Amino acid sequence: MIEVNNIKKSFGDKVVLEDISAVMEAGKCNLIIGTSGSGKTVLTKCMVGLFKPDSGGVSFGGQDMLAMNDEERKELRQQIGMLFQGSALFDSMTVEQNVMFPLDMFSTLSHSDKKKRVNEVLARVELKDAHKKFPAEISGGMKKRVGIARAIVLNPKYLFCDEPNSGLDPQTSLVIDKLIKELTQEFNTTTIVVTHDMNSVMEIGDHIVYLYQGRKEWEGTNKEIIFSKNDLLNKFIFASEFLQDAKDMRMLEMKGKIANDRNMDDLLQ
Numbered sequence: 731m732i733e734v735n736n737i738k739k740s741f742g743d744k745v746v747l748e749d750i751s752a753v754m755e756a757g758k759c760n761l762i763i764g765t766s767g768s769g770k771t772v773l774t775k776c777m778v779g780l781f782k783p784d785s786g787g788v789s790f791g792g793q794d795m796l797a798m799n800d801e802e803r804k805e806l807r808q809q810i811g812m813l814f815q816g817s818a819l820f821d822s823m824t825v826e827q828n829v830m831f832p833l834d835m836f837s838t839l840s841h842s843d844k845k846k847r848v849n850e851v852l853a854r855v856e857l858k859d860a861h862k863k864f865p866a867e868i869s870g871g872m873k874k875r876v877g878i879a880r881a882i883v884l885n886p887k888y889l890f891c892d893e894p895n896s897g898l899d900p901q902t903s904l905v906i907d908k909l910i911k912e913l914t915q916e917f918n919t920t921t922i923v924v925t926h927d928m929n930s931v932m933e934i935g936d937h938i939v940y941l942y943q944g945r946k947e948w949e950g951t952n953k954e955i956i957f958s959k960n961d962l963l964n965k966f967i968f969a970s971e972f973l974q975d976a977k978d979m980r981m982l983e984m985k986g987k988i989a990n991d992r993n994m995d996d997l998l999q
């Protein structure tokens with residue numbers, strides 16, 4: 731579990747995060763959503779220690795990151811896996827070398843054990859025959875899988891994914907979303923996904939934090955988001971008329987179901 735406690739962050743005069751508190755739950759996909767410029771990336775950078783908040787803090791498993799000494803912070807860094815926007819693979823390295831990179835940096839395993847671990851994670855993300863390929867030789871979806879394999883190779887407790895679907899078609903996005911969800915459950919990671927993608931929100935959003943102009947405007951589950959009465963959130967999630975119509979239909983469907991259930995209850999009494 732990660733706790734974000736009253737984080738404030740400004741750049742010069744510009745307030746970017748205004749007193750954000752939230753809990754990112756273990757074994758769950760925690761989504762941070764919001765329009766462009768709402769502060770999602772700055773918040774995640776504060777969470778992983780790439781930015782220092784002006785005030786407030788972040789606790790990982792109850793331990794305040796700002797209070798950690800260098801050794802503890804280094805240990806924490808190794809428990810954090812990151813899938814960067816655009817995958818951020820090293821172009822001059824093969825898939826295998828990319829995934830091995832964190833092991834070379836942080837583990838004391840022998841070369842053959844590292845290779846074994848790389849094979850395991852590449853198999854887990856269903857990439858078996860790409861070991862010797864370079865990033866330029868594989869598709870966008872495969873690059874994301876390599877990025878995910880690299881993010882999980884050290885068995886992280888915390889998995890951060892920055893816009894994992896950017897540049898992918900809807901079908902491939904769904905496959906990547908499902909993979910992130912499965913890994914989260916399988917390894918009980920506390921997963922944080924930054925996204926604009928409403929499909930992801932509905933597919934994997936166990937817990938959603940909605941930011942608006944640097945404030946946490948709403949927090950809830952993907953079951954609750956459909957019925958939210960928050961106007962700003964509704965403008966964001968139902969940005970198209972089509973989705974608004976779909977929402978109205980869903981509401982009608984639910985009302986019908988509730989009415990039917992009531993009738994059933996009446997009949998049973």
Ligand SMILES: Nc1ncnc2c1ncn2[C@@H]1O[C@H](COP(=O)(O)OP(=O)(O)OP(=O)(O)O)[C@@H](O)[C@H]1O
Nearest residue numbers: 741744746764765766767768769770771772773926
């Ligand atoms: N290093 C920085 N220096 C100054 N301002 C910054 C810096 N990083 C971010 N900002 C500002 O903070 C605000 C929030 O940016 P952030 O990147 O967190 O938005 P976002 O919600 O992630 O947007 P997007 O969805 O487009 O990635 C923006 O106004 C941005 O210009």
